[in-house]
Amino acid sequence: MTSCVEARDALLVADLADLDGSREGPLAAHLASCPACRALADRVLAATGALRAERSVEPRRSPEAAARMARVEAGRVRRARRARWALAPVLAAAGLAALLLVRGGPESGRPLAARPVPPPPLVESAAANVAVFTTDNPTIVVVWQF
């Protein structure tokens, strides 16, 4: 039988199913018979419940989402390629004519300048409303939930 000390040690790391009674086990059995530990377990469940909504929020771009985007992009590129190949003879002829008529200017072939990437926002999601405070110390930022 689990003691109160053992139960309290296990409360924070336990599976939620052990806390809400949906799974049987020594901890669940103790919580069913000990009101004090039951109250603590309810607090942990309440705290975890507040985090649950936030837990389900995916990051801005998970690796899986990035892979999905890559596949969509690949499909788009393929369709564009097919369309281009269908028009290729016409475009080639037009391009050749343009080359014969106009010589490339000094800007032709110059690569586009790399654009700086904006940094991601500090907070992507939170369990509650948040206020973000920048501080005088550039390495410290405060995120206050309310």
Place this chain on the structure above:
Amino acid sequence: MRMLPILLLVLVACNAAPNLETRTFALQHLRPEDAATMIEPYVYDQREGAPGRITHTDQVLTVRETRDNLERIAAVLVEYDKPKPWVRLHFQIIEADGARAADPRIADVEAELRKLFRFTGYRLLTEAVMSGTARSDVSQSVGEGDGQFFIEVVIHDVRTVNDTGIVAMQVRLRSLIGLGLGSQINAREGQTVVLGNTQVGEGPRRSTVILTVRPELIRS
């Protein structure tokens, strides 16, 4: 009429199938299916007469494409087939109104908190250090008894933006006094993110607990 032979030549050239080569790439760190997805846009599998192909087996990727595209694919794999960077996360759990004496271990954070809030003092309850790579979960139980906390972190991504390492992670803190603190954040390496809220505990045990996290990239 003079243009007609040139146009015909162009038409013939457009329909000629390119020469394809086959090259096998040994992957060191990327999963073959991820690498295949990554190079898919470089493989023309709908090309009439000479479709490109990707096949993969255990840590080996074989691609049939034009020499130019194979060179591009090789460059992509060289850039991305690298070990995942490790991140070391430094945590501090601080209690607001916990003490009047200054603690040098939280001096920097306390100095900024004092400018923002009216708590009388701050006390370092406990510290923790955890390490992980992108797409890993780490957790740790710290403290004892009613002062026990459970820190959970999901490290979603570690990337470099404008030469600065950024760790995208979900941080959660649970405690027996009913604290639920959590956020999905993008923290710069070396930056200390201070997470706090005001709804902790009940009655005389009511207090404000603050979690700080500072990521450190471990570069090999």
